[in-house]
Amino acid sequence: MAQPGDEERDSSNSGSDVFHDVPDDPMDPVYLDFAAARRQFAEDDEDEDDDDPDYRPHRVDDDIEEEDEFEDEDVDENDDNEDDEELQEENDEPPGDFALNVLGLLRENRVEGADAGIITRAQLLALLRNADFDGLDDDDDDDDPGPLWGLWGGRRRRARPYPKDPNRFPKVPSEEGEKLMQSGRFGAHNDDRRGRKGIFLRALDKELGLGGAFSRKKAHDLMVQDMIPSTRADTIIHYEDPVYSGQFSDDGNFFFSCCQDFKVRMYDTSNPYNWKHYKTAIYPWGAWTLTDASLSPDNKWLAYTSISTLVSIAPTDPNDTGDPYTLDLDARDDANAPMRWGRHRPNFGIFSIRFSGDGRELVAGTNSHAIVVYDIESRRVLHHIDGHLDDVNAVCFADKLSPNILYSGSDDTTIKVWDRRSMGDRREAGAFLGHVEGLTYIDSKGDGRYILSNGKDQSMKLWDIRMAMSTDRLREISGTHHTHGSGFDYRGNHYDEDDWDPHPHDNSLVTFRGHKVLRTLIRCHFSPPNSTDSRYVFTGSSDGNVHVYNMDATIAKVIDVRSATKGTRRIDRTNRPWLDSHSSWGTCVRDVSWHPTAPVIVASAMNGNHLSHGTCSIHSYTGAGEDGGVRPGRSVSEVIERDENRFVDSDFDFRDTFSEDYSED
Structure with a gap:
């Protein structure tokens, strides 16, 4: 994405003597189509061996860099990381056979000469400008991403020398x-x-x-x-921007939501069935979205952050009207740092933030591959450790009562264990291997033993710290050798299960599969001990559902958030008449929170037409199989106020089917 301050490219480097019809602007959609096509044909000509072990999926921006020598020293190094959270439009489907045929014609022109092709380049350009390839595709399989999916940001399929073992997936139910x-x-x-x-x-x-x-x-x-909550939503809280996270406090007395508008909204949930909004805190230096938030152990302070080095800390007391204060987790002296947009450019952005068990420290996971430990009282960085080979998307402490053991999860596919008492030597205390794509989230059971993770390989895993791999063993087997650099882009709508193989050194206890970890960094959690007796693990999903699993990896329940919220926002015919329609309603559940003492679940989601808005939907256990005795869920604004001009109550009338396990004799 071009940014302010980009330098002009040398005109001598734009275009090509063969593809003279390609636009000069590398961001032009037609240019991108041609760049992708050229790369595809070059690969076909130069490398016919589909079994090449050095295969790496190409990227369109690599083509632009190679062909045009497009360089910009002023582009913010965090731009790519901001894009990590960008969503693709819901109906961005990859092209099918028609597009393949068109690109085949293009290749024939390239090989045989400008005048030898079946159609002219001008005609090809006109065809490629048609954004709706799917409408011209003869393939009836809408779920098939097509042979050119790699050109549009996903992983390109390859011919495989032998069929995969259909029994390679983890056994369900899991014996462990x-x-x-x-x-x-x-x-x-x-x-x-x-x-x-x-x-x-x-x-x-x-x-x-x-x-x-x-x-x-x-x-x-x-x-x-x-008493697992049902699909029907009691209340649907609507936001103008997507919701990226939302959690109850440990005592259940309040709930906070973090949105892409850089605002944290706090609600009084002392009565979990009757919420009251009481405070909104703002993050004024945000980049793309609020990425994470964490409550102090005493629930008095809320730390929240964006893709920046700055952490805001706001009081949660409704009577405290003071402004949040700011901590800078950038350890270096930035007096000589290059200026950008009127301020110093930071070294990194924060993806995950957590208070320590004693509330004295913050630990952060960053897009600079580092873990940062910060002392709140002295306002200084204690440790800045480059502990991973890729973005650190999640951090957490093993025990809520102890600040000593912490975990970090990264896009390099590893979870690392750190002992705060020995972090000075910059070596992890242990590691977990098992995911074959990057991690999106990790959560601790809080007992110092069990940890849960979500991965872009479409799986959630349970781990026991007693089975952690030693540092020496991790170095010996080169922990990321089997996985890192696969090229899969989770921001798309498809993961090819044929690409999945078990990790040869998997030391997880249980693997849970069935939910979708696409589009964004989906979160997972242990169910609380009081309201569920710690019986389940649960996760959001890009398919619009909350998936609740038993510990043996079987499904306990699926809460259909998309159906419960669909059509509850009125279509905007004034500002977006060509975009909004009920058929374009989508839901991606990014975070889920289970009330600590009541059978209530809140799903925080990117929601609405083309995922352009957000919701927090409140689901409770009805105890009657949704027999129609409860009125449909009400729709309210972010401050819990009715607005019939914008929102309508849900007309969802699906009846949960209770299994025989829950039926009376």
Whole structure:
């Protein structure tokens, strides 16, 4: 993306003596089509070996750089990282056979001469200017990304020398997961399926005091963990911009949402079924979006950040009207740093931020491949460690009560374990391998033992710190050798399952598959101990759902956020008449939060027509299979106010089907 201050290119380097019809502007869509086509044909001519182990998917911008020697020393090195969070339009489908035929004609012209082709270059240009290749495609398979998907940002398919083993995917149900479910560390377990009771019978037994103390405790735990919220949304909070994250506080008394408009909105949720907006905090130096936020252990302060070195810290007390204060996590002396847009250009941007267990430190994951540890009281950087080979998308502490052990997850596909007491030697204490694409998020169970991760390989993984790989072993096997540099672009709409192979050194316990980790950095979490007895793990998904998994990798429930929110924002016929329609409604659930004491889930999503807006939808357990007794969810503004000119209540009337596990005898 061109930025202010770009230098003019030398006109002698623009265009080509063969492709003289190509526009000079490298950002022109026609230029990009030709650049991609030239690269494709060059690869076909120069490398016919599809089994080449050195294969790397090409990038359109590489072609521009090679053909035009386009250089700009003033382009912000963070620009590419800002694009990491950009969304593609929902109906940006890759071209099919028609486009392939057109590019074939182009190749024939190139080989045989300007006048030898079947059609002229001017005609080819006119065809390539048609943005809707799909309308001319004879292929009926809408799910097939087409043979030229690599030209549009995804990974190009290759012929494979042998068929993949269909049994290479992790077994479901997972044997290790079943052991965890039976261990008692992840909720109560009832082995006697014949004696299973529904929630209402368990509640009746509890009220009547039937059974001994152990039986009553187990019945209570089984009852609580079965109360998974339903698809129907009680309330849908609408935002003008996409929502990137949203979480309850540990005590459940308030909820915060972070949006692309660089605002954090705080809500009083002491009654989780009746929210009240009470404060909005602003981040004035943002780049692209707010990337993350973290609550202090005492819930008094909220740290939030963007793709910048600056962290804002705002008080959460509704009576404290003071402005947030700012911390700069850039350790270097920037007196001589180059100026850009009136301020010093930072060394890095922050993707993830967390308070330590004692609230005295902040740890950040950055797009400079580094982990930063910052002392809040002294306002100085304690450690700035280049601990990964790619962006550090997520950080977290192992134990909420201890500041010593922390984790970092990166696009280099590794999770690394760090001991705060020995970070001075700049070496990790251990590592986890198993993802074959970059990580988007990591979450700790808070017990110092279990950790959960989401990856761009469309999988979520559970890890045990006791199985972490040693540093020496990591160096010995070259931990990223099998995965790093695959070229997969998660911002697209497709992941080819044929490209997936198990990691040869996978040391995870359980692998969960079924959700979609595309478009953006999707987040995952452990379910809370009080409201679910820590029974589940759950994640957002780019398919518009919340996926709730049992620990054995089986699906416990899918909450259809897209259906629950579809059509609740009125179509804007004034400003966007050509864009907005009900058929273009999309949902990408980026973050999910489960209330710590109530059966309530909040899905924070990019939502609306072409994902241009955002929602936080509140889903609760109805206990009646959504029998129609509860009115459809109300739609409100970001400050919990009705606005019938912009929003309408949901007319969703889908009835959840309870499995036999939850039915009464």
